[in-house]
Amino acid sequence: MWDAFGFEFVNFYLIPGLVLGCIYALGAIGITLTFGILRFANFAHGEIMMSGAYLTYTVMAIVAGAGLSLHPLVAMVPAAFMVILLFLGTDRYFYKPFRKEDTIKVVMASFGMMLIIRSAVQVIWGPNQIAFVPGIAKPNAWLQSFTGDLGAMIIMPNKHLFIFAGTVIIVIALGYLLNRTRIGKAMRAVSDSPDLAHVTGINVDKVINATWIVGGICATAAGVFLVMDTQTLETTMGFRMLLPMFAAAILGGIGKPYGAVFGGLVIGLAEELSAYPWIGDAPLLSPGYKTGVAFAIMVIMLIVRPQGLFKGRSF
């Protein structure tokens, strides 16, 4: 059973699907929080992710220049700081002036930011692909032999283990923040009703800054996990992630961070599993159509249940 079917399915479809799902989930958290609290669809979110990955790469390169090597998960920390500053800066100068205006204006501003950030990254790092980590990632030997002894061999490189662990830690920390801390509860309150938050005396500006900080950390992690997985940096990677991340946020219910996590996992799995040869020997859907899966899920969701699975806000 395992040899005939399970090995291939788990190692080549399920695990990659979950990895991709983790990346989407982290990206979608920021999108859904921004939508819930600031009430707009942030088109620049993918580019912020991408710049987080480039900054992490640069931190690693600088340290490597000094003859040391730094794990991406460590290099990610200073990169996340810079991404947070980028978020706070764009909010201060590009989004905040439109706060009291029609939503479409700030959405267009974010669209402009998307183009500005991508161009800036192309100017600084060049438009070509950069190898993030060279070489082929070898499966974790311990996991391989341990599961092999059990009769269900799992071949999984360390990078995937790091991605899973990192995602779990971030999601748990987010849960703690939103449910146990004062600022996190205020984030939920503003997401619930900005007007009531205002006349309750809640410092809405502070809540908005907290949202960018949380979104910045998650976006950096998502970007870094993506390049850890693909091992290449590309200036278009953020844009490519945008659609599935929005699909994940909508699937989970706009404004619902746990919904975004769930939606991300579903979209990631759906994309990978759609290429599994469910019927006959050929892939059900040619891998070239993977992105279409997220799009289809998003469209169906918007028609059938616009509030999402977790009853978020509808458009």
Add this chain to the structure above:
Amino acid sequence: MTQPVLSLNNLKAGYGQTEILHDLSIYVNPNEIVAIIGPNGAGKSTAMKSVLGLLNIREGSVVLNGEDITDTPAQKVIEKGISYVPQTNNVFVNLSVQENLEMGAWTRPNGVEARIAEMYELFPDLAEKRNQAAGSLSGGQRQMVAMAKALMVDAKILLLDEPTAGLSPKYRGEIFSTIQKIKNTGVPILIVEQNAKQALGVSDRGYVLVDGANRHTGTGEELANDPEIARMFLGGGH
């Protein structure tokens, strides 16, 4: 002469360009319950929002204990001790009762736990619902959460916008008796009400608002017995 806790003096105010309040004057003295009644669209809610700095004040002033607070932003107004319960959308539906109270205490420097305990004493029904989402409660219980949430600050005055709208007589009676209790703790109250008779019954004074201006004012009793007002708001036969 006593200084009013809160006064709105000859207000002309509105949303953007439209003027809703044309010439409105209201004051609340210490230890008073003051009612505002009037037809739908008269500008009763707008009058309350003007205190919170939520609209465009063209002329006139809002004064709290002698301090001019005209056009002060909401957060500052609340820090100064005005607590406000909006007419609709007045609880965070996705937050638990307890979390709603914690949010109400945002501008409170300390003693939050003790204050929450006091609120559960004032509204015993809420104590057992503390971990339930406010959105899952009945209309009357929600109104109590909204009031408790507003009272989390050390209020100098409480503004209530139609606290009994749409509630059953049982809850209505409960809310009015709670309002009396709040007054007895020394917090004056300005209340907008549709249930004019009951509101005037508990009020020291009242204002009748029509088209954004005062039409009548008097003690609760005077207004309740005024034949014209009775005809307008209190229903014929009662």
